[in-house]
Structures are given as C-alpha cells and as structure tokens.
Amino acid sequence: MKLTWARTACSHPALCGVSRAHFGELLEELAPKWEATRESALCERRGGARRRAVGEGRKQRLVFPDRLLATLVCLRLGLPHAALAELFEVDRSTVSAAIREVGPLLAARGFAVPYRPGLRIRTLEDLFARAGAEGVEIRMDGAEFQVRRPQVGRPGRKAFVSGKKKQNTMLQWW
Incomplete structure (x- = not known):
C-alpha cells in the first residue's frame, strides 16, 4: 500500500470527521504551534541551541499532516494505533507519539459551537457553563x-x- 493512498483515504471526511477545507485550516493553524513545541522540546533535550542547520539530520517518517490525520482518525473511529501504523507504513510507537503530540494541540484549540460563530469551548468548565445556561443535559464517556x-x-x-x-x-x- 502506498502512503499517498493511505493519506487520501484517511483524509476523507467519513474517516477523519472534518471536511478537506477545514482540515487545511487546521493544518495552517496547528503546524506552527506543533513546530514550535517540537523545537522547544528538542532544544531542551539537547541542552542548548541547534548544532546543525534546519533541515539537516534524521528525517521524520510521519510528517505533520499525517500526524494530524492519524490523530483525527483515532479520535473519530477509535482505531488501534497498530492499525494506523500499518496504514501509514510506520511503527506503532511513531503513531502513538504523534497522537500524544497533536492531541493536546487540538484540545487547546477548543471546539466550535456550530450555531454560534466565534464561540469556542476549551475546558470542561466552559462546557458545563454553556450547558447550564442553555438547559442542556450532558452525558460524557x-x-x-x-x-x-x-x-x-x-x-x-x-x-x-x-x-x-x-x-x-x-x-x-x-
């Protein structure tokens, strides 16, 4: 199976849960944050500044768009990390690490309320406050x-x- 086929299949809205246009917006918004977080972690691990130029060194097997896709598919369908690893032709631990990195970025971004433009629910307290104000019963799993x-x-x-x-x-x- 080719990686481009897996990327195309996983980016379908039925699998990842977002339209392709919205996926593009997510990429534009989250890629710089992910790169900054990654660079900060690498700098801390190295104990200082880079020793090589940007782009040098080991190449990533799973680039950011694929990391985001794997996270969205895992959150939507609950597929095991091993199954996603087979799709993207990487090791299971690579997919697990990708989901650990991208998941908090999605959570910090918050969830948009469809009928209220500009309103985002970022924390459980926000969710409970909004539900109490609108008289909605919440069930969580x-x-x-x-x-x-x-x-x-x-x-x-x-x-x-x-x-x-x-x-x-x-x-x-x-």
Whole structure:
C-alpha cells in the first residue's frame, strides 16, 4: 500500500470527521504551534541551541499532516494505533507519539459551537457553563486505552487498573 493512498483515504471526511477545507485550516493553524513545541522540546533535550542547520539530520517518517490525520482518525473511529501504523507504513510507537503530540494541540484549540460563530469551548468548565445556561443535559464517556504498568511505589498506581478491562488502562481525556 502506498502512503499517498493511505493519506487520501484517511483524509476523507467519513474517516477523519472534518471536511478537506477545514482540515487545511487546521493544518495552517496547528503546524506552527506543533513546530514550535517540537523545537522547544528538542532544544531542551539537547541542552542548548541547534548544532546543525534546519533541515539537516534524521528525517521524520510521519510528517505533520499525517500526524494530524492519524490523530483525527483515532479520535473519530477509535482505531488501534497498530492499525494506523500499518496504514501509514510506520511503527506503532511513531503513531502513538504523534497522537500524544497533536492531541493536546487540538484540545487547546477548543471546539466550535456550530450555531454560534466565534464561540469556542476549551475546558470542561466552559462546557458545563454553556450547558447550564442553555438547559442542556450532558452525558460524557471516556474511552480507556491500555498503558504500561506504572512503576512500583508510584503514587496512585492502583488507579491505573481497570475493573472493566482487567488490565492497566487510562481514560483518554485531552
């Protein structure tokens, strides 16, 4: 399977949940923020400024548009990271890292209210306030995903054990 085919298929609104025009807007808005966050993390890890010119060094296997697509498809359909990794021809850990990086950017951006232009819900408090003002009942569900077992002695280690799945899990909240 070619990567361009996977990119085309995943960018379909039925899979990623947004129109292609909206996806383009998301790319323009989030790409600079992601690049700044990534560069900051690399600078901190290096302990200083770059030693090589921009564009030098190891190339990324999953570029930002593909990272955003993988995150949107995972959030919409709940596909396992291993399945997305097969689509994009990368390792599962690459997809997991991409979702960890892009998810908080999407959450910080907030969610637009369709019939109220300019209104964005960024936090749970905003959501509850808006629902209370409009008299709407809210029902929330958090998806569990499997995690490695936390280290011995870590505070709250027992909170990672799911009675439902009988394994170590966390709720997916961004």
